[in-house]
Amino acid sequence: MSTENPYFELFQKQKAHQFQIGNTTYKERIAKLKRLQEALEKTYRQAICEALFADFKKPFLETDLTEIYPVVDEIKFTISNLKTWLKHEKVATPVSMLGSSSFIVNEPKGVCLIISPWNYPINLTFGPLVSAIAGGNTVILKPSEMTPNTSKLMAKIVLELFDENEIALVEGEVETSSALLELPFNHIFFTGSPAVGKIVMKAASKHLTSVTLELGGKSPTIIDDSSNLEKAVKKIVYGKCTNAGQTCIAPDYVLLQESLKPEFVKLFKQEVKTFYSENPESSESYSRIVNSKHFERLTKALEDAKSKGSLVEAGGRSKAADCYIEPTLVSGIPENATLMEDEIFGPILPLKTYRAIEDAVGYVNANEKPLALYIFSKNKKTIDYVIGNTRAGSTCVNHNLLQFLNHNLPFGGSNNSGIGKSHGVFGFHEFTNQRSVLKQHTIGAVDLLMPPYTGWKQKLVDLTIKWF
Known part of the structure; x- marks a missing residue:
C-alpha cells in the first residue's frame, strides 16, 4: 500500500479508530442513525429535492418517494431491531462436545x-x-461524479454529522475510485454495472477484501393471458418510466403472450398519456436522462433497433438539448440489436411475444441471471412454473419495484446481477463478520482422546462415530 495514495492518511485514521467505533453500544449507533434521519427527513429534505432536480430534473415527489423515504424507512427498521441483531446468538453444541x-x-x-x-x-x-x-x-463514501449537485450536498451532510475518522465522503471521478480501490479495505459495497463490478472485484481480490456487488442486468417481465392486462400495463409503465427508466430493477423488456400485443400497445399509449400528458416533455412528473453521454447511448440504441427492422409502437421522440427521451415502446427487435444485448437503463421498452410459457422461460434462461424478474398472471400454476424454472435476484408477482421496499426481504442479485444482499438484517450481515465462539466449561470428550492413543481410546472413538 503506497503512502503516496491521496487517501492513505484518511484510510489510516479510520483504521486506527475502527476498534473504538466497533465497540460502540447499540444506543450509540442508534444515536448516529437518528442524526442521519433528522438530516434527511427535515434539515436537508428540500435541499435534496432541489439538488436532484438540478442534476436531472427529478420531480420532488419522486425524490421523496424513491430517495428519502427508503433511507428513512431503513433507519427506522434498523433502530427497531439493532439491539436484537447485536445480541450474541446462542447455538447448540453437539453431545460429543459435552462441557x-x-x-x-x-x-x-x-x-x-x-x-x-x-x-x-x-x-x-x-x-x-x-x-x-x-x-x-x-466508512469512506464515494458517490458518483455524474450527479455533482447531489454529491456536493451529501459531502456537506456527512461532514456536518460525522468525524472523518469515522465516516467521510470523498468526491471525484474515476481516478478517485481507482485510488480508493488500491487501499486494503475490510469490505467494499459497490452499486453499479456488471462491467465495473468486475473491476471492483478484481481490485478487492488483491487484498482478499470481501465485497457486496449490487449490479443490474436485463430484468424481464412476463405477462400471460390470465393477467389483468390494464392493471399490468399501468404498473409496467410506472416501473419503466420512474426516474426516466434509470433504475436497476426497472422492467427491461416484456415477454407477452402473443394474442395480447394489440391491446398492450393501446394500453401503453393510454397510460403514458395518463401519467405524463400528451407531451411528456412538458410534464413535471417526468425526469430527464442524467447527461448527454447516456442520452446519446440510448438514442443510438434506438436508432440501431430501427435500422434492423424494429417498429416503434409508441413514443420515440427525443431532444438532445434537454436530455429528454419520451417513453418508448419498440417491437420486432432482433437479438443482435443493442437494446436486447445491453441493459437499457432508460425509458425504452422492448416488447417480445411468445406462444407457450415454456418459450418465455427458455428465453430468460438463455441470458444472464437478472437482478429482478416480474410475472403478471392470475394462474398459480404458471407463476410457480416461472419461479421454479428461472433464476433471479428477486421476483415480484403482479407488480414491479416493490420488492426493494420490504426490509424483511434480502435485496441483491446472483452472479452477473450481483453478489451479496442488502436491506434490513441482510445488509447488517454484509457489514459484519459472524464470528464463532466456543467456550469450554469443564473437561470434555476430546480431552479424553488425546495421545497417547490406546485400545481403550479407540473404543471411545468407535462409539463416538457410531452414536454421536
Whole structure:
C-alpha cells in the first residue's frame, strides 16, 4: 500500500479508530442513525429535492418517494431491531462436545468503502451506510461524479454529522475510485454495472477484501393471458418510466403472450398519456436522462433497433438539448440489436411475444441471471412454473419495484446481477463478520482422546462415530 495514495492518511485514521467505533453500544449507533434521519427527513429534505432536480430534473415527489423515504424507512427498521441483531446468538453444541457452549458474535468488518451510483444517489449511498453504521464500521463514501449537485450536498451532510475518522465522503471521478480501490479495505459495497463490478472485484481480490456487488442486468417481465392486462400495463409503465427508466430493477423488456400485443400497445399509449400528458416533455412528473453521454447511448440504441427492422409502437421522440427521451415502446427487435444485448437503463421498452410459457422461460434462461424478474398472471400454476424454472435476484408477482421496499426481504442479485444482499438484517450481515465462539466449561470428550492413543481410546472413538 503506497503512502503516496491521496487517501492513505484518511484510510489510516479510520483504521486506527475502527476498534473504538466497533465497540460502540447499540444506543450509540442508534444515536448516529437518528442524526442521519433528522438530516434527511427535515434539515436537508428540500435541499435534496432541489439538488436532484438540478442534476436531472427529478420531480420532488419522486425524490421523496424513491430517495428519502427508503433511507428513512431503513433507519427506522434498523433502530427497531439493532439491539436484537447485536445480541450474541446462542447455538447448540453437539453431545460429543459435552462441557462446552457455543455462540455467534456479529462483529464489525472494520474499514469499509461504499461506492454508489448516480441514478439514486441519496438512496444508494446512505442506504448501505445505515447498515455499515449498524454493524459498527468506519466508512469512506464515494458517490458518483455524474450527479455533482447531489454529491456536493451529501459531502456537506456527512461532514456536518460525522468525524472523518469515522465516516467521510470523498468526491471525484474515476481516478478517485481507482485510488480508493488500491487501499486494503475490510469490505467494499459497490452499486453499479456488471462491467465495473468486475473491476471492483478484481481490485478487492488483491487484498482478499470481501465485497457486496449490487449490479443490474436485463430484468424481464412476463405477462400471460390470465393477467389483468390494464392493471399490468399501468404498473409496467410506472416501473419503466420512474426516474426516466434509470433504475436497476426497472422492467427491461416484456415477454407477452402473443394474442395480447394489440391491446398492450393501446394500453401503453393510454397510460403514458395518463401519467405524463400528451407531451411528456412538458410534464413535471417526468425526469430527464442524467447527461448527454447516456442520452446519446440510448438514442443510438434506438436508432440501431430501427435500422434492423424494429417498429416503434409508441413514443420515440427525443431532444438532445434537454436530455429528454419520451417513453418508448419498440417491437420486432432482433437479438443482435443493442437494446436486447445491453441493459437499457432508460425509458425504452422492448416488447417480445411468445406462444407457450415454456418459450418465455427458455428465453430468460438463455441470458444472464437478472437482478429482478416480474410475472403478471392470475394462474398459480404458471407463476410457480416461472419461479421454479428461472433464476433471479428477486421476483415480484403482479407488480414491479416493490420488492426493494420490504426490509424483511434480502435485496441483491446472483452472479452477473450481483453478489451479496442488502436491506434490513441482510445488509447488517454484509457489514459484519459472524464470528464463532466456543467456550469450554469443564473437561470434555476430546480431552479424553488425546495421545497417547490406546485400545481403550479407540473404543471411545468407535462409539463416538457410531452414536454421536
